[in-house]
Structures are given as C-alpha cells and as structure tokens.
Amino acid sequence: MAKQANAWIMQKKKKWSLMVLALFSLSTAMVFLMRSAFDSCNANSSSRFEEGRDRAAEAVRVVRSNAGPNPLQFMKSKLVLLVSHELSLSGGPLLLMELAFLLRGVGAEVVWITSQKPPESDEVIYSLENKMLDRGVQVLSAKGQKAIDIALKADLVVLNTAVAGKWLDAVLKDNVPRVLPKVLWWIHEMRGHYFKVEYVKHLPFVAGAMIDSHTTAEYWKNRTRERLGIKMPKTYVVHLGNSKELMEIAEDSVSRRVLREHVRESLGVRNEDLLFAIINSVSRGKGQDLFLRAFHESVQIIKEKKFQVPSLHAVIVGSDMDKQTKFETELRNFVIEKRLQDCVHFVNKTLTVAPYLASIDVLVQNSQARGECFGRITIEAMAFQLPVLGTAAGGTMEIVVNGTTGLLHPVGKEGVASLTNNIVKLATHVERRLTMGKKGYERVKERFLEPHMVQRIALVLREVLQKAKSHANS
Numbered sequence: 001m002a003k004q005a006n007a008w009i010m011q012k013k014k015k016w017s018l019m020v021l022a023l024f025s026l027s028t029a030m031v032f033l034m035r036s037a038f039d040s041c042n043a044n045s046s047s048r049f050e051e052g053r054d055r056a057a058e059a060v061r062v063v064r065s066n067a068g069p070n071p072l073q074f075m076k077s078k079l080v081l082l083v084s085h086e087l088s089l090s091g092g093p094l095l096l097m098e099l100a101f102l103l104r105g106v107g108a109e110v111v112w113i114t115s116q117k118p119p120e121s122d123e124v125i126y127s128l129e130n131k132m133l134d135r136g137v138q139v140l141s142a143k144g145q146k147a148i149d150i151a152l153k154a155d156l157v158v159l160n161t162a163v164a165g166k167w168l169d170a171v172l173k174d175n176v177p178r179v180l181p182k183v184l185w186w187i188h189e190m191r192g193h194y195f196k197v198e199y200v201k202h203l204p205f206v207a208g209a210m211i212d213s214h215t216t217a218e219y220w221k222n223r224t225r226e227r228l229g230i231k232m233p234k235t236y237v238v239h240l241g242n243s244k245e246l247m248e249i250a251e252d253s254v255s256r257r258v259l260r261e262h263v264r265e266s267l268g269v270r271n272e273d274l275l276f277a278i279i280n281s282v283s284r285g286k287g288q289d290l291f292l293r294a295f296h297e298s299v300q301i302i303k304e305k306k307f308q309v310p311s312l313h314a315v316i317v318g319s320d321m322d323k324q325t326k327f328e329t330e331l332r333n334f335v336i337e338k339r340l341q342d343c344v345h346f347v348n349k350t351l352t353v354a355p356y357l358a359s360i361d362v363l364v365q366n367s368q369a370r371g372e373c374f375g376r377i378t379i380e381a382m383a384f385q386l387p388v389l390g391t392a393a394g395g396t397m398e399i400v401v402n403g404t405t406g407l408l409h410p411v412g413k414e415g416v417a418s419l420t421n422n423i424v425k426l427a428t429h430v431e432r433r434l435t436m437g438k439k440g441y442e443r444v445k446e447r448f449l450e451p452h453m454v455q456r457i458a459l460v461l462r463e464v465l466q467k468a469k470s471h472a473n474s
C-alpha cells in the first residue's frame with residue numbers, strides 16, 4: 001500500500017515538475033528573444049529560429065537509450081573536433097552541441113572550436129561555452145597551434161555548415177590535405193550564397209557530407225555540379241529527431257492540458273475554439289502573409305456557407321518587431337484591414353514551443369521557395385498529435401504524409417486557395433483532424449525520435465571513421 005502511494009506521489013511529482021518546467025520556460029521565453037532569421041535554411045548568424053528553440057535545453061544532457069546499448073558506443077575514447085561557424089542559439093550550432101553531448105555521453109573526447117566570434121564579449125556565447133565546459137567538452141580558440149595539433153590528432157573532424165569551410169585554409173593552411181580524409185561535413189542550408197568556392201572547394205575531398213533531408217541533399221548535388229563544377233563526396237541524409245524532454249511533455253496529458261489552458265487564457269482563446277498556428281520567425285520566407293490570407297478566406301467561406309464550427313483563431317508565434325518591422329507591420333495592417341484583431345494573435349519569438357504546441361489544434365508550416373531544410377517544428381507538432389498543413393517543398397515533404405498526417409499545398413500565391421481549402425477541411429472534419437494528428441504521432445514514434453537520429457548518425461560516423469583509418473594506413 002505504502003509502496004503504491006509512494007509510486008503515485010512520485011508520478012504526480014514528476015508531472016508537476018514537468019509542468020512547472022514548461023510554464024517557467026514560457027515566461028522566461030518572453031525575454032529570451034532570438035536573433036532573427038528570415039530565410040529557411042539560413043545558418044548565417046541570423047538564426048534558424050525554427051530549428052533553434054528548445055535546443056539549448058535539450059542539448060544539456062546525456063542520452064541514455066533505453067533500447068539496448070548506445071549505438072554510438074564505438075566512439076568511446078575517440079578524439080572528435082567539432083568546428084562551428086558560430087556559437088549562438090540558432091539551429092546549426094545547437095544541433096552540433098547536441099552531438100557534442102551525445103559523444104560525451106559515450107566517453108568520447110570532444111573539442112569545440114567556434115570559427116567566427118564577435119570581438120566583444122557575448123552573453124550567449126559565454127553561457128553556451130560554460131554549458132559545454134560543464135559537460136566536459138573542451139573549448140578551444142579557433143586559431144593557433146593548439147587547434148592545428150588537435151585537428152591533426154583527431155579521429156574525426158566535424159565541420160558544421162558550409163561557412164565553416166573557411167576555417168580550413170585560414171587555420172590549417174598546408175595541413176588541409178592531411179585533415180580532409182577525416183572530415184564529416186554537416187550541412188543544414190540551401191541558400192544560394194552558400195554555393196561559393198571559398199566555402200566549399202574542399203567538399204569533394206572530405207570523407208562524407210551529412211545533410212538533413214533528401215531534397216536538400218539533391219539540391220546540393222545539383223548546385224555544386226552546375227554552379228561550381230565540383231562533385232559532392234559521399235552524402236548521407238540524416239533526418240532529425242525529437243528530444244526526450246519534448247516527447248515527455250507531449251505524452252503527458254496533464255501537462256498538455258495545463259499548458260493548453262494557460263496559453264489559451266493568455267491569448268483570449270476559448271477551449272472549444274479552433275486554433276491554427278505558424279511557429280517560425282516572422283519573415284516573408286516563412287509565409288505568414290500567405291497564411292493570413294488563406295485564414296481570412298477560410299473564415300469568409302465558413303461564414304458564407306454557414307458551416308457550424310467553433311470560432312477559428314490563428315496565432316503567429318515568432319513575432320519580432322525589432323527586426324522584421326516592415327514585413328510584420330504589413331501583417332498587422334492586414335489583420336486590422338480585414339478586422340481580424342479578435343482572432344489573429346501575435347506572440348514574440350521564443351525558445352520554448354511546447355506550450356504553444358500543447359495549446360493549438362493545427363500546425364501550419366508555410367515556408368516558401370525551396371521550403372525547409374528539414375523543419376524541426378513539424379516533427380515536434382506531430383509529437384503533440386497535431387495535423388500539419390504544409391507547403392509541398394523541402395523537408396516537409398519527407399515528414400508529412402499528404403492526406404494521412406496532414407495536407408500539402410503548393411508554395412507561392414498559387415498555394416493560397418489550396419491552403420484555404422485545407423483549413424476549411426480540417427475545421428469542418430473533426431474526426432479527420434484528430435485521426436491525422438494520431439497518425440502523425442505514430443509516424444514520429446516510428447522514425448523521428450532522438451534514438452532514431454542517434455542510430456542514423458552512428459552509421460555515418462562509423463563509415464567515416466573507417467574511411468579515415470584506411471586512408472591513414474594507405
């Protein structure tokens with residue numbers, strides 16, 4: 001009896017601590033503004049917000065896979081050098097930090113180098129570096145003999161993003177050819193300006209490239225060949241996975257309910273209302289303007305056809321009036337002009353998305369042009385059993401199963417009518433909406449969890465190590 005009661009109390013305690021954590025994050029998130037990001041797949045110092053939130057918290061931990069031995073176990077005692085183009089809360093660096101901690105978790109020796117640092121001291125950099133030091137990651141200056149020595153001695157060197165390629169010549173100089181055979185190049189971007197010889201000329205000679213989606217990998221293959229006349233090395237596609245922390249909140253119905261009530265109350269949205277959200281930094285590339293147009297048209301159609309559905313609301317999470325003033329002013333003017341003030345809500349950029357995912361009914365992923373490289377928010381939303389209305393572009397197409405876990409629409413103005421249709425469809429078909437959410441969750445459990453990502457990364461690292469070794473022996 002006592003045992004049972006104890007277990008029950010522990011259970012409750014865990015639930016409460018989860019909620020407190022999430023709520024705390026919600027309030028601190030308001031002041032935790034991220035640097036702006038305008039384009040998808042932009043790993044420049046403007047951050048990839050959609051891949052960035054939540055990663056700092058996630059990264060701070062060792063992964064213990066419950067399912068058997070850790071697939072990265074063979075990295076024990078290996079020396080790994082991680083070269084990041086910058087250190088910030090944006091997607092690329094945080095993902096590399098996750099890798100650093102995963103490797104530390106199996107006893108690898110990990111050294112971190114940030115190739116571009118602002119001359120003045122920076123609070124974010126300071127705290128991230130401390131986080132790494134706490135976890136036993138060594139942080140080194142990008143320049144100097146020590147960096148060269150480690151690069152020569154390392155079993156594996158990971159370059160993060162295309163821009164990090166500049167570090168090779170600048171620091172290693174004559175030693176570049178000796179290091180290239182053990183370089184794994186992790187690429188998260190597909191903006192045109194990354195296809196520069198000065199960044200990627202060594203790409204053909206590294207052991208491998210690792211890219212977040214097939215579409216992005218295909219794009220790199222085409223562009224390097226056609227624009228630069230160089231050939232990609234062996235390229236591995238590694239889809240990302242949801243952290244255990246996110247999954248815990250997503251799978252805890254009590255936390256979800258509390259967060260849902262809290263956020264809805266703060267927005268003035270009733271429990272029975274239907275809430276659609278875009279969670280991305282506000283910018284034209286993310287398509288909030290086109291989404292609002294579709295949302296407005298949906299509301300009109302529902303009115304005209306007298307469909308009996310709850311009130312529709314939209315929330316734009318990722319507002320940043322300091323950075324995207326012109327575009328965001330445009331959005332806000334549209335809302336006023338169409339008299340949507342009561343049902344369209346803006347929320348500032350935040351590192352913490354779980355509370356919003358817990359409180360919405362549908363996620364809209366409306367990234368334009370080539371879409372997202374991957375789009376981590378998509379798998380995070382699916383973990384919360386949300387259907388996704390996404391553009392048929394980029395990584396979204398590899399995540400969302402059209403008609404099953406969500407509905408896809410074309411990018412651009414041509415896609416607005418289709419998105420409108422899909423909004424009305426999900427608003428009027430409750431059963432369909434809920435089923436899609438469940439299917440999305442199943443898909444995440446099948447292939448978009450952290451252990452899946454670790455498994456995929458482990459396969460790549462194993463091959464790269466072997467290649468490096470056989471090269472060293474020959």
Ligand SMILES: *[C@@H]1O[C@H](CO)[C@@H](O)[C@H](O)[C@H]1NC(C)=O
Binds near residue numbers: 044045163193
């Ligand atoms: C990053 O952006 C800055 C300005 O925002 C620009 O000067 C710089 O060239 C960009 N770097 C890359 C690698 O795109």
Ligand SMILES: *[C@@H]1O[C@H](CO)[C@@H](O)[C@H](O)[C@H]1NC(C)=O
Binds near residue numbers: 215219222
């Ligand atoms: C790459 O090029 C091929 C043929 O030129 C084309 O069919 C394909 O759509 C291109 N892929 C991307 C991602 O641009």
Ligand SMILES: *[C@@H]1O[C@H](CO)[C@@H](O)[C@H](O)[C@H]1NC(C)=O
Binds near residue numbers: 321
């Ligand atoms: C949102 O950000 C703006 C500045 O960009 C700030 O003035 C405002 O207070 C923030 N709102 C909240 C709720 O934190």
Ligand SMILES: *[C@@H]1O[C@H](CO)[C@@H](O)[C@H](O)[C@H]1NC(C)=O
Binds near residue numbers: 402407408
């Ligand atoms: C998605 O499915 C719908 C039908 O359910 C179809 O009309 C549409 O063309 C599909 N879109 C893509 C990109 O496959």
